[in-house]
Amino acid sequence: MPKILIVDDESVFRKGLRKMITSLDSNWEVVGEASDGYDALDKLAELSPEVLLTDIRMPRMDGIQLQQLAAGRFKDLMTIVVSGYDEFAYVQQSMRQGAKDYLMKPVERQELGRVLERLGQELAERHKQSARSDQPWQVQPVLKRHVAGHLADSLLKGKTEDSDLRLLRELGFAFGHPYFICMVIKLDKHSVEKERYQRGDASLFLLYIQQVVQEMIDRQAVGISFVQSDTEVVALLNTADPQHSLSAPGALGDLIRRQIRSLSNLTVTIGVSNPAEGLPGIPRAYNEAGIALLYRLIEGGDKLLDYAKMKQRPNEGSGPLKWSWEILEKSITGGRGAGIGPIVEHMIEELCSTAESPESIHQQICKLLLYYYELSEELGVTESWLGPKDIRTILFEVCSLSSRQELAEQCRGLLLTLTGCIAESREMKDIDPVTVAQRYISQHYHHPLSLKEVADKVYLNPVYFSNLFKQRTGVTFSEYVTHIRMEEARRKLAFTGEKISRIAEETGFGNVRHFNRVFKNCSGLSPKAYRDSSRRV
Structure with missing residues (x-):
């Protein structure tokens, strides 16, 4: 039968x-x-x-x-x-x-x-001649790597079954030692010419790295390597020594990094875990290697980052940066995309150079993006900015980055797109000259402003513009300009330590005496008294 x-x-x-x-x-x-x-x-x-x-x-x-x-x-x-x-x-x-x-x-x-x-x-x-061959099982190398990668991925997730281990042994991967060390290897994209990277299949770079890694492992250790995702190669080493180190000069991890660079002019950054005992310890080792790799944000690329050493780093920074986002915000809301790239790159470089940990870097970046997400919601441009993604997906993607260059590139792209969306949205609404005038005033209040200057910007006769502005806003042009300047002056007095004379200059007043008089008329207090009262609250 x-x-x-x-x-x-x-x-x-x-x-x-x-x-x-x-x-x-x-x-x-x-x-x-x-x-x-x-x-x-x-x-x-x-x-x-x-x-x-x-x-x-x-x-x-x-x-x-x-x-x-x-x-x-x-x-x-x-x-x-x-x-x-x-x-x-x-x-x-x-x-x-x-x-x-x-x-x-x-x-x-x-x-x-x-x-x-x-x-x-x-x-x-x-005639029942279906006897099974007793010859050794021969598997094509590509298929062997593919299947072994699937099985090793189960090891990393702690979902390995006995049948998986038997199959690994049959494929030639026998783990006879009690300890495991995990390495996560990432290509430093900036080490590849942009055209070369875009022209080639990104997976080919990772496949090349995996092949070099496996060759080095086969020569010096017991273990397996495989392409884990679109961005990383994982190596799992099996060792008898709980003190085994891959990060010392001349050790396997350092040799892999230098070998890839010498053979291909590519650079990689490698995160290395502590030794973990037994199969149940492998998921923890993988997590540690991933955490170590995040320190690439602080240490830079082309390095081997040991989890134990990274966690012992002194807190060199001064805590989360309290950025002044004023210049960036003016560029975004003013539709000036050309200036955003340098601003973002400077902010990322400064943050990564002074931060205490990768977590604090990601925290600040998430805070920045959430601020602009709220702005996009307020302006009704979120859908055109983020497309099918939601803000949680964007934040998750940002927090997975461990390269300064990639982080700056991601943030620059997001903020440039937002700038374009805001500009396009406002162009659609620019049929209203009063709205255009209000935006122009909010962007130029720190300069001397005349009724004629703003009327010219909206191509209206000054007298007609003055009447239309009062009719639409309920206040005169001069009163509106003063209101905008006073709001900014109150903010600076309450939240900065700038000199009052400097604040007067920055809010468009010719001299501090005139500023003091106008501020007291509007607020009922002198600038100094207002600052003192706001800080007692």
């Missing part, structure tokens, strides 16, 4: 196929079911079916990868693949790998019966 194993990640589909096969031909025995490729490999070894019926699209390991791995171990196994309507490219690839037939979803009863009949006849002709 021929035996068949069903593999599909959907339980309902597996049970439906089992029922259909049983009712079609009683000569066939469904010996088992598997929910993914890893489970299927175990079931194939345990149950020895003649036929494998597998879905193509599955998580972790798809049907094609399962077919490739199974072919190396079970020489006479026949495979039938099941695919969706839009997956024929996968079917073609599977057929090239030796699949006997394929079925389209939803599987038709008559078609399944035809396939089973044909395979039954072929099996009968073999």
